[in-house]
Amino acid sequence: MPFKRFDQARPFATLTVIVIAWALVPTAVKTFSRASFFELTAPITVAASKVRDLQEYWSLRLHTTNELIQAGQDAAHIASKFEFAVSQNQELHAEIARLENLLRLPSFSDYRYEHARVARRDFSGWWQRLVIRKGANFGIPVGAPVIFTGGVVGRVAEVRATTAIVELISSPGLRLAGVIEGDDRPISFQGGVNATFAPPAGIVEGVPLDIIATPALPKRLVTSGFGGVFPPGLMLGTVTRAAIGSDGLFQFGDVQLDERLGSLTEVTVLVPLGAP
Amino acid sequence: MPSSETNLADRSGHLIETHKGYDPRIVSFYFLLAALFVTLIAGLAYQQLAKVDEYADAERKQTQRRIFFPGPRGNIEDRHGNLLVGNRARFSVRLLLDQLKPEVRREQIRIRNNFRATGDKDVPTRDQLMQLARVSVVQRHLDLANAILGRTEQVDGKRLRRHFERELLLPYTLLEDLTPADYAKLWERLPVNSPAQVYTFSTREYPYGSAASHTLGYVGATDDVELEDFPGEDLKTFKMTGTMGREGVEKKFDSILQGETGAAIYRVDPAGNRINKPIQQVFPKQGKNIRLSLDIELQMAAEAKMAQNGMAGAAVAIDIATGEVLVLASKPDYDLSKFSPRISSATWQDAVERGALFPRALAGAYQPGSSFKILTTIAGLRSGVLTPDSTANCPGFFVMGRRFSCHDGHAHGDIGLSRAIEKSCNVFFYKFGYDMGPDIIAAEARRFHFDRPTGIELLDETRRMVIPDPEWKRKRHHQGWAGGDTVQMAIGQGFVLVTPLQMACFAASVARDEVWTQPTLLHQADRPRQQTERIGLRPEQRAALINAMEQVTLTGTARILTEGKLLPKIPGLRMAGKTGTAQNQSAKGIINFAWFIGFAPVENPQIAIAIAIEGDTPGEETGGGLYAAPVAHAIFKTWAENKNQPAQRTLQFKTE
Numbered sequence: 001m002p003f004k005r006f007d008q009a010r011p012f013a014t015l016t017v018i019v020i021a022w023a024l025v026p027t028a029v030k031t032f033s034r035a036s037f038f039e040l041t042a043p044i045t046v047a048a049s050k051v052r053d054l055q056e057y058w059s060l061r062l063h064t065t066n067e068l069i070q071a072g073q074d075a076a077h078i079a080s081k082f083e084f085a086v087s088q089n090q091e092l093h094a095e096i097a098r099l100e101n102l103l104r105l106p107s108f109s110d111y112r113y114e115h116a117r118v119a120r121r122d123f124s125g126w127w128q129r130l131v132i133r134k135g136a137n138f139g140i141p142v143g144a145p146v147i148f149t150g151g152v153v154g155r156v157a158e159v160r161a162t163t164a165i166v167e168l169i170s171s172p173g174l175r176l177a178g179v180i181e182g183d184d185r186p187i188s189f190q191g192g193v194n195a196t197f198a199p200p201a202g203i204v205e206g207v208p209l210d211i212i213a214t215p216a217l218p219k220r221l222v223t224s225g226f227g228g229v230f231p232p233g234l235m236l237g238t239v240t241r242a243a244i245g246s247d248g249l250f251q252f253g254d255v256q257l258d259e260r261l262g263s264l265t266e267v268t269v270l271v272p273l274g275a276p
Numbered sequence: 277m278p279s280s281e282t283n284l285a286d287r288s289g290h291l292i293e294t295h296k297g298y299d300p301r302i303v304s305f306y307f308l309l310a311a312l313f314v315t316l317i318a319g320l321a322y323q324q325l326a327k328v329d330e331y332a333d334a335e336r337k338q339t340q341r342r343i344f345f346p347g348p349r350g351n352i353e354d355r356h357g358n359l360l361v362g363n364r365a366r367f368s369v370r371l372l373l374d375q376l377k378p379e380v381r382r383e384q385i386r387i388r389n390n391f392r393a394t395g396d397k398d399v400p401t402r403d404q405l406m407q408l409a410r411v412s413v414v415q416r417h418l419d420l421a422n423a424i425l426g427r428t429e430q431v432d433g434k435r436l437r438r439h440f441e442r443e444l445l446l447p448y449t450l451l452e453d454l455t456p457a458d459y460a461k462l463w464e465r466l467p468v469n470s471p472a473q474v475y476t477f478s479t480r481e482y483p484y485g486s487a488a489s490h491t492l493g494y495v496g497a498t499d500d501v502e503l504e505d506f507p508g509e510d511l512k513t514f515k516m517t518g519t520m521g522r523e524g525v526e527k528k529f530d531s532i533l534q535g536e537t538g539a540a541i542y543r544v545d546p547a548g549n550r551i552n553k554p555i556q557q558v559f560p561k562q563g564k565n566i567r568l569s570l571d572i573e574l575q576m577a578a579e580a581k582m583a584q585n586g587m588a589g590a591a592v593a594i595d596i597a598t599g600e601v602l603v604l605a606s607k608p609d610y611d612l613s614k615f616s617p618r619i620s621s622a623t624w625q626d627a628v629e630r631g632a633l634f635p636r637a638l639a640g641a642y643q644p645g646s647s648f649k650i651l652t653t654i655a656g657l658r659s660g661v662l663t664p665d666s667t668a669n670c671p672g673f674f675v676m677g678r679r680f681s682c683h684d685g686h687a688h689g690d691i692g693l694s695r696a697i698e699k700s701c702n703v704f705f706y707k708f709g710y711d712m713g714p715d716i717i718a719a720e721a722r723r724f725h726f727d728r729p730t731g732i733e734l735l736d737e738t739r740r741m742v743i744p745d746p747e748w749k750r751k752r753h754h755q756g757w758a759g760g761d762t763v764q765m766a767i768g769q770g771f772v773l774v775t776p777l778q779m780a781c782f783a784a785s786v787a788r789d790e791v792w793t794q795p796t797l798l799h800q801a802d803r804p805r806q807q808t809e810r811i812g813l814r815p816e817q818r819a820a821l822i823n824a825m826e827q828v829t830l831t832g833t834a835r836i837l838t839e840g841k842l843l844p845k846i847p848g849l850r851m852a853g854k855t856g857t858a859q860n861q862s863a864k865g866i867i868n869f870a871w872f873i874g875f876a877p878v879e880n881p882q883i884a885i886a887i888a889i890e891g892d893t894p895g896e897e898t899g900g901g902l903y904a905a906p907v908a909h910a911i912f913k914t915w916a917e918n919k920n921q922p923a924q925r926t927l928q929f930k931t932e
Contacts, residue, residue, distance in 0.1 A: 172468070177461070227465055230464075
């Protein structure tokens with residue numbers, strides 16, 4: 001009889017033993033296990049992402065020729081606009097280089113642009129993260145800024161062999177020093193506590209008292225460049241409310257982030273080339 | 277043959293003890309046990325039910341702590357809304373010590389193991405080990421901030437120990453007075469969950485540096501940060517350092533400027549470390565703003581002019597209609613921005629040595645010299661001793677017991693009232709002053725409130741002003757009044773002592789044809805015109821007085837104001853005034869005090885001024901016309917320029 005009773009309790013005993021064993025396992029082993037698990041599941045994540053790309057490709061194949069012609073024309077218009085912007089950029093770069101040379105200033109550290117497809121999105125209340133299909137294999141470092149056409153996406157939080165995890169600017173774990181466009185006083189930006197299906201939002205502190213921001217008169221918040229991580233002038237969001245804080249020195253407020261953060265398929269990682 | 281069952285029963289009958297009935301001894305034990313059990317239960321119930329409040333209270337006191345946060349002070353503005361004293365953000369990196377507990381414990385073990393590994397027999401004590409671990413951990417966090425900012429700051433072990441022992445619940449300051457750019461770097465690069473975080477505090481800011489420093493005053497640190505009606509009076513309470521007005525407006529209006537204290541109650545662990553969010557919290561609020569009557573542009577114009585000759589002195593300007601003080605300047609002064617957030621001993625010592633802490637405008641008691649002749653004139657006209665047509669012969673001196681010389685030793689010959697004021701003829705006033713006698717002059721001075729403080733809203737005003745008379749001299753010096761005392765008094769010398777603020781009020785009163793002007797430092801847009809007792813001069817008497825005062829600025833001792841040689845002309849502004857050069861016997865020798873009192877425009881008086889400059893070289897002529905009048909000129913000129921363009925004078929706030 002006692003043996004029979006032990007047999008019945010064996011699963012619990014085993015679980016207890018495993019839990020105790022896991023608690024006693026050294027931290028290095030745990031870290032290795034976690035990393036291994038991630039690396040093992042990474043191909044599945046990537047494969048699923050590629051299947052989605054394939055689905056999208058075949059769905060696009062169903063478009064009519066007329067639609068494709070129209071899309072081609074639109075693309076040509078956009079391309080011509082970009083051509084102009086590129087030439088302007090080149091002129092500005094030349095002017096900056098001339099001024100730096102004139103003032104004998106060291107050149108600003110530049111970035112290498114690494115475009116990456118989004119493999120997975122996780123916008124739960126806990127994790128405001130993206131998994132991208134490039135990692136250490138493309139030299140992506142932890143902390144690198146990630147951007148898209150609408151501005152800042154976030155910062156690389158973890159790098160794996162073939163993938164990387166990007167912490168979104170909507171995450172409370174990400175803080176940036178921003179400025180109101182046209183101003184040079186730093187403002188503290190932090191991701192907000194975002195509900196799962198709510199539009200992404202953040203919060204700002206340290207907004208100067210003379211800045212007025214309302215839903216009717218929002219202010220564009222861009223990166224300041226002060227922190228040395230993000231280059232200046234990248235769009236963070238729009239400050240839609242600013243109210244005076246308890247210290248009477250600054251205002252705090254809400255920032256509305258780009259809703260496209262929730263449907264990103266491609267991002268660009270700015271890989272610093274290193275300071276001169 | 278008995279069966280096996282029978283055998284078993286028989287055998288067991290020997291082994292099993294049976295009880296038939298109750299043993300009284302055992303029963304008594306039952307009662308005893310029951311009584312003990314009931315006692316235990318009752319005791320438990322008493323402890324758990326009757327004394328529940330007591331224990332809950334003890335537990336609460338042990339596990340909860342209160343923290344008070346001072347609210348930021350209110351702003352001080354000038355009459356046009358320009359910010360004179362505000363608050364600026366002060367950025368600092370602070371370490372939440374309660375989050376370091378596991379880190380410190382690990383560090384302690386590491387340090388102890390290191391000592392053991394090296395075979396060092398001189399292993400630190402537990403207390404030393406703890407201190408080493410704390411310093412090491414805090415330095416590690418400081419190094420992270422150092423790396424971001426490119427600094428090489430080190431932890432002060434003694435300060436850290438003191439903080440751990442006394443203020444564990446309050447954050448420990450790692451770096452202070454960071455620039456906004458430093459703040460931005462740290463905000464972006466310090467981990468979100470790091471115990472080291474950047475904080476913003478407010479400290480006093482003085483956009484105009486030393487301007488009106490004596491009037492505005494400064495603040496000092498205080499631990500007297502209280503919040504009434506906040507629960508937990510019996511809890512152990514920590515207070516963040518607040519500020520309290522120490523001088524000037526900051527002190528006088530401290531209760532208004534002082535922000536409302538915020539407070540929070542936190543739950544703590546047995547070591548005193550904070551757990552979770554506050555149980556109860558009240559946010560601090562900024563204090564109320566104060567709008568002073570000062571006009572910062574006039575104030576700065578006066579101070580700049582005074583600084584040119586580097587002499588000590590005071591300048592006061594008053595709005596004649598309302599008594600609002602437009603300028604209240606004293607030199608030397610101190611740079612308020614060096615007094616905040618704290619005053620270094622070197623800064624304090626320097627200010628003390630220069631005499632910069634003394635607010636001369638309202639605490640300096642000076643002999644008014646010839647500027648007092650206006651009062652003597654009024655006394656003479658009202659008493660009938662003097663008429664607008666009175667004349668006297670000035671041979672350049674007057675004998676009254678001894679020889680009293682005239683202004684600059686000049687012999688003015690036959691001279692009338694108007695010219696006597698214009699040229700500041702002492703002999704004229706010696707004569708008529710003597711004829712009047714000390715009581716009439718003293719009574720008139722008292723009518724103009726020269727014998728008492730003005731009552732301006734500052735705590736530094738002196739009470740040392742003196743309007744002497746024979747009774748006063750007998751009491752104070754135990755001597756009889758001499759004729760020489762009267763003639764000295766008539767020209768504002770001898771025992772007469774007044775403050776520059778009193779003289780400015782006097783000038784305003786004369787301009788308004790009244791005997792008293794109550795000065796105020798608070799601006800009120802709709803403040804009514806002051807109305808007090810009329811001086812009581814007949815129109816021709818008043819006209820003679822005002823004309824003479826205007827002649828002083830045109831051709832008299834203050835002609836520097838209008839002649840356009842040393843100072844630029846002020847187009848369209850008619851000024852009236854009186855200079856004075858009082859001689860004061862100091863330890864170094866005779867030093868002159870230069871005076872100017874006056875008002876403008878003559879046809880519609882709006883601003884009254886009093887300037888007093890202390891000469892610094894014995895024997896050197898520091899005349900009112902040359903030293904005091906230029907300061908008045910700077911104020912008049914700025915006032916006249918701004919009068920016509922008030923819209924441009926208010927501070928322009930940046931709007932997006």
